[in-house]
Amino acid sequence: MTLKLADPVVVPGGADARRDDVSRAGIGSGITIENVTKRYGAFVAADRICLDIQPGEFVTLLGPSGSGKTTLLNLLAGFQRVDGGEIRVDGKPIQNVPVHKRGFGMVFQSYALFPNMTVAQNVGFPMRMAGISRADSDRRVAETLGMMQLSDSAAKMPSEMSGGQQQRVAIARSIVMRPKVVLMDEPLSALDRRLRESIQMEIRDLHRTIGSTFLFVTHDQSEALTMSDRIAVMDAGRIIQVDRPETIYRQPCNRFVAGFVGESNLIDAEIVRREGAALVLRTKTGHLFRSPAPDEVSGRNVTVLVRPERLILSDVPGQESIPARVKSALFLGEILRIEVTLDSGETLLVRCSDSAGQTLPTPGSTVHVSWGMSDGWVLA
Amino acid sequence: MTQMDTHQGNPGVTPARSLSERLKDPALLLIPAFAFLGFMYLLPLIDLMQTSVEGDPWWADLQRVLSVPLYFDSLVRTMNIALTVALLCALIGYPAALLIQRTKGITQVLVAMAIILPYFIAILIRTYAWMVLLGRNGPINKFAVWIGAFDEPVGLLFNRGSVLLGMTAVLLPIMVLSIYSSLSRLDPALVRAAMANGAGPLAAFWRVLLPLTLPGVGAGFLLVFVQALGFFITPSLLGGPGDMMFAMHITQQADSITGEGFLQALAVVLLVLTLIVVAVAGRFLGFEFIWGGERKAPMPKARETLDRPKPSRGGVKEALADRAGWPLLRWLGALNARWGEWTVRVLAICVIATLVLPIVVVMIISFSKASYLTFPPTEYSLRWYEKFFSDRNWMSAFWNSLFIALMSAGISVTLGATAAMGIVRSSIRGKSTLMLLLVSPIIVPPVVLGLSLYSLFLKFDMVGTYWGLAAAHSIGGIPIVVVIVAAALQGVDRRLEQGAAVHGASPLTVFRKVTLPAIAPGLGAAVFFAFLHSFDELVLTLFLSSPRMKTLPLMLWGDINYQLNPVLAVVSTLEVLLVVGGIILARPVFARARADT
Ligand SMILES: Nc1ncnc2c1ncn2[C@@H]1O[C@H](COP(=O)(O)OP(=O)(O)O)[C@@H](O)[C@H]1O
Numbered sequence: 002m003t004l005k006l007a008d009p010v011v012v013p014g015g016a017d018a019r020r021d022d023v024s025r026a027g028i029g030s031g032i033t034i035e036n037v038t039k040r041y042g043a044f045v046a047a048d049r050i051c052l053d054i055q056p057g058e059f060v061t062l063l064g065p066s067g068s069g070k071t072t073l074l075n076l077l078a079g080f081q082r083v084d085g086g087e088i089r090v091d092g093k094p095i096q097n098v099p100v101h102k103r104g105f106g107m108v109f110q111s112y113a114l115f116p117n118m119t120v121a122q123n124v125g126f127p128m129r130m131a132g133i134s135r136a137d138s139d140r141r142v143a144e145t146l147g148m149m150q151l152s153d154s155a156a157k158m159p160s161e162m163s164g165g166q167q168q169r170v171a172i173a174r175s176i177v178m179r180p181k182v183v184l185m186d187e188p189l190s191a192l193d194r195r196l197r198e199s200i201q202m203e204i205r206d207l208h209r210t211i212g213s214t215f216l217f218v219t220h221d222q223s224e225a226l227t228m229s230d231r232i233a234v235m236d237a238g239r240i241i242q243v244d245r246p247e248t249i250y251r252q253p254c255n256r257f258v259a260g261f262v263g264e265s266n267l268i269d270a271e272i273v274r275r276e277g278a279a280l281v282l283r284t285k286t287g288h289l290f291r292s293p294a295p296d297e298v299s300g301r302n303v304t305v306l307v308r309p310e311r312l313i314l315s316d317v318p319g320q321e322s323i324p325a326r327v328k329s330a331l332f333l334g335e336i337l338r339i340e341v342t343l344d345s346g347e348t349l350l351v352r353c354s355d356s357a358g359q360t361l362p363t364p365g366s367t368v369h370v371s372w373g374m375s376d377g378w379v380l381a
Numbered sequence: 382m383t384q385m386d387t388h389q390g391n392p393g394v395t396p397a398r399s400l401s402e403r404l405k406d407p408a409l410l411l412i413p414a415f416a417f418l419g420f421m422y423l424l425p426l427i428d429l430m431q432t433s434v435e436g437d438p439w440w441a442d443l444q445r446v447l448s449v450p451l452y453f454d455s456l457v458r459t460m461n462i463a464l465t466v467a468l469l470c471a472l473i474g475y476p477a478a479l480l481i482q483r484t485k486g487i488t489q490v491l492v493a494m495a496i497i498l499p500y501f502i503a504i505l506i507r508t509y510a511w512m513v514l515l516g517r518n519g520p521i522n523k524f525a526v527w528i529g530a531f532d533e534p535v536g537l538l539f540n541r542g543s544v545l546l547g548m549t550a551v552l553l554p555i556m557v558l559s560i561y562s563s564l565s566r567l568d569p570a571l572v573r574a575a576m577a578n579g580a581g582p583l584a585a586f587w588r589v590l591l592p593l594t595l596p597g598v599g600a601g602f603l604l605v606f607v608q609a610l611g612f613f614i615t616p617s618l619l620g621g622p623g624d625m626m627f628a629m630h631i632t633q634q635a636d637s638i639t640g641e642g643f644l645q646a647l648a649v650v651l652l653v654l655t656l657i658v659v660a661v662a663g664r665f666l667g668f669e670f671i672w673g674g675e676r677k678a679p680m681p682k683a684r685e686t687l688d689r690p691k692p693s694r695g696g697v698k699e700a701l702a703d704r705a706g707w708p709l710l711r712w713l714g715a716l717n718a719r720w721g722e723w724t725v726r727v728l729a730i731c732v733i734a735t736l737v738l739p740i741v742v743v744m745i746i747s748f749s750k751a752s753y754l755t756f757p758p759t760e761y762s763l764r765w766y767e768k769f770f771s772d773r774n775w776m777s778a779f780w781n782s783l784f785i786a787l788m789s790a791g792i793s794v795t796l797g798a799t800a801a802m803g804i805v806r807s808s809i810r811g812k813s814t815l816m817l818l819l820v821s822p823i824i825v826p827p828v829v830l831g832l833s834l835y836s837l838f839l840k841f842d843m844v845g846t847y848w849g850l851a852a853a854h855s856i857g858g859i860p861i862v863v864v865i866v867a868a869a870l871q872g873v874d875r876r877l878e879q880g881a882a883v884h885g886a887s888p889l890t891v892f893r894k895v896t897l898p899a900i901a902p903g904l905g906a907a908v909f910f911a912f913l914h915s916f917d918e919l920v921l922t923l924f925l926s927s928p929r930m931k932t933l934p935l936m937l938w939g940d941i942n943y944q945l946n947p948v949l950a951v952v953s954t955l956e957v958l959l960v961v962g963g964i965i966l967a968r969p970v971f972a973r974a975r976a977d978t
């Protein structure tokens with residue numbers, strides 16, 4: 002793949018010029034991952050993975066540690082060779098393009114800044130390798146450092162900077178060439194929470210500004226939810242579900258995704274009958290409730306996901322409410338976190354926002370739990 | 382001695398300590414080792430230096446050494462050879478280190494063993510293996526004649542080339558280990574980052590890998606250079622008359638007792654040269670390089686602060702890099718990446734072959750039936766094994782070596798382990814200086830040490846005694862033990878010991894129940910390597926043994942110079958089996974000891 006650098010580089014710096022330069026439809030590449038498999042001996046680290054990424058999209062690979070996220074990213078970057086399947090960038094297979102000619106930007110968890118070079122030299126490194134003239138490259142480095150609020154640190158060595166600063170430099174280095182694709186492997190997991198949140202926002206803004214295709218890896222579900230256009234949830238070398246964040250959260254395709262993304266109540270239920278677009282279900286405690294019917298259901302027994310913030314607690318019984326006993330109640334500031342136990346022994350987590358008249362229920366007291374018809378999601 | 386000074390130096394800090402408390406100070410554990418080294422090592426060296434300046438005026442003998450062309454030329458030649466060997470080691474050691482790092486699993490273990498194992502086989506034996514390999518009836522000549530490269534066997538031995546080849550092969554493992562330890566400390570993401578940012582394999586190596594492992598290369602380079610300066614065995618056996626190295630002059634002069642003073646002056650010149658090199662290197666690298674430690678180096682500083690002015694000092698260099706360096710790297714990056722991979726592989730396999738092949742050839746020859754060296758043997762037999770085990774001289778040499786090595790290992794471990802304990806556990810000041818003193822015997826040329834000990838041995842009538850030789854060998858054994866045991870001790874969790882003490886265990890019980898089990902693997906490795914050091918020792922023994930008291934290396938040395946018969950191959954094979962067996966038995970231990978270092 003060749004780098005079309007000529008155009009962006011001659012554009013003079015300055016905020017306005019930059020904004021015009023990079024319309025969203027700009028420079029990002031589309032990526033097609035088709036049945037990609039990677040084995041380490043007998044162990045399958047990536048199992049027939051398929052994923053289509055639109056040009057300029059921000060896609061996050063989310064999954065527990067060891068689920069194969071890094072493996073997939075490394076296959077894309079070219080550090081490892083695929084054992085089966087094909088990866089195409091803008092329609093062209095890239096298997097035989099060596100790493101250094103793929104022209105992707107890449108950010109590593111360990112920052113991977115060259116300790117023997119200054120910040121400016123680190124960020125200028127890809128430009129040196131691409132053979133861009135000193136003047137153009139200096140201008141572009143200064144501009145990129147400005148975007149990452151690093152202008153004052155150009156002459157520093159990486160070792161003189163904090164972790165957050167170092168990762169900013171690493172990000173600057175990955176985008177200085179305005180690559181068509183930027184790969185980030187858990188870039189924020191070594192940072193503390195506050196710093197992580199502020200850099201999350203910076204990365205989002207950056208994505209919007211330069212318009213490259215971003216493939217971001219994390220095991221942190223809230224990070225994935227806040228940052229992505231789409232999330233690909235991975236487990237055991239496979240992609241389980243690819244969807245927009247709100248779809249992943251509200252309509253997970255199975256128990257794993259429901260449990261991994263956000264907090265969840267999984268209630269076992271039995272199908273009583275179908276009523277148009279809804280199912281009538283019976284809990285183990287014998288109570289009936291309704292939920293939207295999924296496209297397909299197999300068998301009579303299903304699991305229903307109800308997110309803790311969708312549950313309503315009340316002192317008095319209502320229609321379709323289930324009696325429960327309060328197990329614990331915690332005041333967490335803006336929300337209350339209450340655990341209740343049903344007669345069947347199932348424990349449900351309830352979250353409600355704090356309001357003036359609210360009192361914490363006392364453990365051991367009886368309450369009534371209910372949820373709206375559209376709040377339950379039947380897992381296939 | 383030093384630790385005493387430190388104590389008296391600050392009496393005000395702990396004024397109220399009773400005598401019994403003072404006796405519990407771990408710093409006292411340093412006394413035995415320092416007393417021993419003071420008497421056996423420092424005193425003789427000081428004596429040697431004194432003798433060298435007893436002329437009139439005091440520099441007369443030193444001046445003679447430097448003004449006689451024979452010696453001056455030899456000094457220049459020695460430095461020349463040492464430098465070439467160090468360069469060769471760095472050049473071919475790097476790919477080997479890379480290969481160890483890049484391979485995985487069983488391949489990695491095999492590659493690492495192939496490179497490290499030869500390090501523990503006696504230099505004498507490895508040199509002998511090269512004599513066999515390069516000899517007129519050796520496999521290289523045979524092969525060259527067979528393919529028609531030579532019309533008839535050629536003399537490949539006794540020239541500068543064979544000296545360089547032999548010394549490089551002997552010293553290469555030090556370099557590989559040094560580079561490898563530097564490589565393995567690097568974040569592997571760095572090379573990936575370079576490649577992802579458009580650097581081909583060569584550019585990644587040149588701009589990232591090499592600059593960051595330069596300290597390791599430097600340390601290896603200096604260790605090789607310093608050892609090569611004092612080399613004696615390999616150049617004596619592989620070199621011609623034009624390849625005399627400085628250490629060889631010292632032994633030659635020692636045989637033909639010339640004037641007192643001049644001989645010592647020769648040794649002092651070599652010693653001072655070595656110390657200067659080490660001192661200069663230590664200033665740049667930190668003296669830790671001697672024992673393979675890593676200096677807690679201050680991270681590289683920014684050369685210019687804010688707003689570096691561009692056309693400054695860096696201007697010319699930068700322009701040159703822009704014109705030539707970067708374009709060249711880019712051009713090389715355009716080559717197929719497989720080339721680089723294959724270059725590393727082929728080079729590294731050559732390295733492994735040079736290290737392993739000679740030993741394998743010798744092992745095969747030991748089963749030959751012929752009474753002269755020829756490869757491949759025309760017929761096989763155990764004839765030479767029978768000869769070895771039934772020959773009274775060989776067997777008594779073997780038992781002598783075994784006794785001496787056992788005694789020496791005992792002395793080294795007792796003194797070395799207590800000293801390591803004292804260094805690690807006391808709060809004594811100037812620990813690095815003490816450590817430097819303890820391990821300094823490693824860098825003193827053995828010829829110098831042997832010469833200095835000779836007069837001591839004469840004075841106390843220790844020449845040719847078991848105890849004398851065992852003690853002399855312990856001078857080099859102690860540093861080995863100190864380095865290994867100190868590393869093991871640093872791995873012991875202090876809190877475990879404190880926990881045991883809180884629960885009422887006496888210090889001795891804590892040591893026996895907590896500390897000792899934790900450092901047992903390290904101690905085991907230390908005993909083994911101290912044993913091997915003594916078992917293989919030749920140069921000191923040459924000076925200090927008597928005709929009635931021969932060790933195995935001494936017998937080998939005599940026979941190599943006199944007749945190259947296959948009994949030598951038998952002894953070599955047995956030694957290789959000893960080392961391989963010991964290391965395989967101790968492999969878990971060894972792996973732990975290295976991981977701790
Ligand atoms: N070079 C390798 N050799 C053998 N197994 C590997 C290698 N790299 C990764 N694995 C295995 O593949 C699985 C997926 O690893 P990885 O992609 O790093 O997961 P993630 O990044 O999601 O945590 C893990 O079980 C890991 O042990």
Ligand SMILES: [Mg+2]
Pocket residue numbers: 070071072187
């Ligand atoms: Mg990972």
